[in-house]
Amino acid sequence: MLQLTNLVKAAYRSILKNRMRSLLTSLGIIIGVSAVVIMVAIGEGAQMQIERQIASLGTNMIIVFPGSRSSGGARLGAGSYNRLTLDDVEKIRQEATLLTAISPVVFSGGQVIGGVSNWSTAIIGVSPEYIQIRDWPLQEGYFFTEKEMRAKSKVAVLGKVVAEELFPDQSPVGEKIRIRNTPFRVIGVLSEKGQSAYGQDQDDVILAPATTVLYRLKGGTHINMILASAVSTERMETAQEELERMLREAHRLEPGDDDDFRLRNQTEITEAASETSRILTLLLAAVAGVSLVVGGIGIMNIMLVSVTERTREIGIRLAVGARSSDILIQFLIEAVVLSLTGGLFGILFSFGITFLLNELTELYCHINLAVVFIAFGFSGAVGIFFGFYPAHKAAALNPIDALRYE
């Protein structure tokens, strides 16, 4: 067995003798490998973005939505639409053992007049624990307390965007605003939160006591959601089960009845949201993988042409004492060296592209090192697999015929 180093050196010499052809041969691999790495990087980056955004929604959050009663799969309509109430929240607050905080959420909205201008925005009624659940500290002022909840006080905390629209040059704290003609006093301003995972501007909002919003702005007794924070991520599931049990009790549901509400936790939401992204990444990687295989076919074709062109050369080698296996190994190594070198260039190229994408665009790309190694290994495998047939053809040549070849 001739030394591997000599063979690899000889392979490189052969490859360098015809640089253009070698480049074209390995182009498929270069593109294939870089495509795989870049696609996965974009996909993973997107997933990480989403996860980060959802994580910024809060900590260990459980969300309760009201659900309509269904019987045998068919919705029973508005009449049977069950409601979540402040009483539900109160009951859970007193009895739950695995929750650190709980808040009702009441959606409303409307025109707000104050400061230098007016602004149409969302008004959300919550309890004092809301900002704890949401990891949302204040920038200025104070958040309302239980006292203001009980008193249904007309106090408001402005989101950053609203504060800047209505009070661009001064602190809004202590100022008066009118929400749908009801006067409110501003007691605080929230810090910036940015865009939510669903694309909404979270800073375009006004928070007020849920009791106030319900009785003074919206009317009725039903609330839109309940937000709660579980004691820890590990105990999230148990906390969710406890919550479900309590709500079923509060709603007087029989053991056989369906829940008339829906529970979601932050982990589930994250997974659901990034699921699409994950599937897309897989799809892109698969397509890129196909291009890698196509690159391999390219190698095979060009190597076949190369073998034909080098028939004389093969004859000469056989005449001076090469074995068939020597010829086979020579061409196989050339194919593998080509594909691995192409793989390397592909990886370097992909590093460059992801760097540029991160610097110049909104896209966030995160390179998965495992994928880099897999793609590199795959390029080697492609070289061996698709180089084998041409190498075999070369090794099967008869020296006399080969030497006579024009």
Add this chain to the structure above:
Amino acid sequence: MAEHLIEMHQIKKSYKLGEVTVQALRGIDLTIDRGDFVAIMGPSGSGKSTLLNLLGCLDTPNSGSYFLEGKDVSRLDQNSYAAIRNRKIGFVFQTFNLLPRTIALENVELPLFYLRNSRVQNPKKLAMEALKKVGLADRMFHEPAQLSGGEQQRVALARALVNQPSIILADEPTGNLDTKTSLDVISVFQELNNEGITIVLVTHEPDIAQYTRRIVKMRDGLIRQDYTVEIRRDAKKDLVEFKDETE
């Protein structure tokens, strides 16, 4: 009693050319001793190239025996033939058959690359010495495209010599060369033979055959004549005369 270098008994070889079977060799008996300088001649189709291929273990006979240095090599496996071609045989072809875009030194090194069971300390040194022997030491970094026909053939000769083979086989070595270059190349052959290297060359030119020591004439797959050259020419001398005439 020294054994013959080569002993062939009743060698027969035939090819299928489409539907027809061609009897290239119909029973060859041939012995060659060390130091011989044999010219195999004959018209096209006489079987001389086939005979050379069999001598060089590029092909195997259908029947008959071939003893090389006392060993029967008529029915061996492919790898054994490869080893014989590497160590025992040196080929020179009409079309030179050098690796293109490869310098002379690396071309000459090629047989050493396939040498097995032998530690070669410095292949480049051996290659350089072979090139020196054929008078091309100053051209070792040239590629074939930068060499004349005669120079290329001498590089091919150096390659044939580098593994110190038992015999040099040349198929129409001067076929692609002009008169002066042919004389040049043949003089190298003569020099090597004078030093003891056994050479068998195939040619259709009777003039070239005059520089060898023994002529074997073939026709229709059989040896018809086998005789020593009476008046042997000296290529070096003829070269000088040729130069005088043309200059």
